[in-house]
Amino acid sequence: MNLPVTNKQGGPPGKSGKWGKHVIEEARGRAFVYFCVLLMVVTIFSIVFFIASRGLTPFISQGVSVKDMLFGLKWKPEGNPPLFGALPFLFGSFVTSVLAALIAAPLGFCASIFMTEIMPKFGRTALQPAIELLAGIPSVVYGFVGLSVVVPFLRDVFPGQGIGILAGAIVLSVMILPTVTTIGTDALRSLPSGLKEGSYALGATRWQTIYRLILPTALPSLLTGVVLGIARAFGEALAVQMVIGNAPHIPRSLFESATTLTSIITLEMGNTTSGSLHNNALWSLALILLLMTFLFVFVVRMLERRVKR
Template sequence: MSHRSEGSIIVNNRISADRTSEVGERTSAIDRKLLTYNKRQFTENVTGRFIAMACAGVLVVVVLSITYFIASKGLSTFLVNGVSLGEFLIGVKWDPEGEPAVYGVLPFILGSSLVTLLAALIAAPLGIGAAIFMTEMFPGFGKKVLKPVIELLVGIPSVVYGYVGLTLLVPFIREQFDVLGFSLLAGGLVLALMILPTITSVAMDAIEAVPQDLRNASLALGATRWQTIWNVVLHSALPGCLTAVVLGMARAFGEALAVQMVIGNTTRLPGGLLDPISTLTSAITLNMGNTIQGTPYNNALWSMALLLLLMSFVFIMVLRILGRRKMVTK
């Protein structure tokens, strides 16, 4: 080996050693910087954690306070005024100012349940069908045109829906069927229009979440487009579609003003779709301002509000169950 090659090897070794030492110094400097106690970062982390925990605690306190307040008022009907729970829930006569006073809320419970169920039966097929159209049939036109139009319906106040139903739907039912017009059917149609955007939007998200590979595999096996949508896409998105329907029903069950304007607000049990009814929300809003705080009449209305709160908890539990089922399916 020549002296020149030996010298180049020595120079290269020195250069590599210098580079190694520089890299080691940089790494150690970075390690020291990362391991050095940073008081500012620690303060920010503690502050952020405290603010997040405080916000969560405030939400929990507010929910518990509302629940306690409504429960304390609603239970006074049974604990203070001595009204029987069975009479209250299954009684068909509502006459809180009579002698003796009668507090039967079954017509209101049945009215809220029937109008919610009718609205869901009308809006669910339409909403899920519109979601399929906008995601599977014509996604470009659906997302650019139809989806913004449907989302605009969410921002319309409920009083507008009620007024449209009062001026158009009620006279139409009156002329077509020779009845009063204020009916369960009118309330169900108005509520169906109100919850349609909610069902459509949530169902669209559920259908879009289905992997494209499932569609491709179904088509590759010889299935038609509709068979793929019906047997693969809808089957995979079923928990999300059910969640959409339950969300719509939750909104419909608690709606007051729009329904109150078109259902007739009678305390009798409905005999059909064309009969006037009353709901829990309409009874509370119509009568709460005419009662004295602490009277049996006022406490009975709070008991009806407690029923609405309990139904909200039921809807939330159903949504949680459907959400877990959706996660398991994935």
């Protein structure tokens, strides 16, 4: 039995140079990918370590109580004694983010259903570019539009000055609408076509198929889009800061002024000295914001596991 002749490198005769070149290119590509991954991991851990080291300093060496910060109602860092109650900021962030999700979720789900089930071709042609355009608008533009349009409307229709929780929630709902819609559209398009065909074969109408089969099946993926939208709304600063009023207290209605974690950090960080108690307390708020982001990521991962099951 005649065996093919090979060279010392294991390739066909006369092609050792080409094979060696391929091996070198593969090694370079692998090394570049590993370097990028390592750089990304080091960057993430460096950011987490820096924020944690600065944010934990008030609790470890400067005598601030975790309980007082999480459940305190008064924020007076320059007072005597200084008070660092962050509950109004946590309340404002949670309420505006959840209200924004409650407004954006039905609109995003309906837009996703329209683009995938009702008029797919026209929907993709008309709605998809508009949604992508919303995602590219800077947050300061959203804040300016909210201050010029939403706030006067609320002032004329509802009691109060128009600035408050509801104005911030409306602005945030428009900002997170592209996230909810895009993820919902991808989730609906990824469903097996046999689901709809089987439903139609059993005599179900289009709307029965949508709300009894398609929506329950894609619900975990749709909720993933909602959670990611809440995560973005929770971390938004400038747009909310322009319309929420920035009052450090817990509001009694949706039409009263409030503030958020991101707003108080951006407003006061530039007026503090690095290493001071006030500055480190603001880093503690940033640490709370980072931990909430990790919580949202964990919820998204749990929903993804439910989808795979």
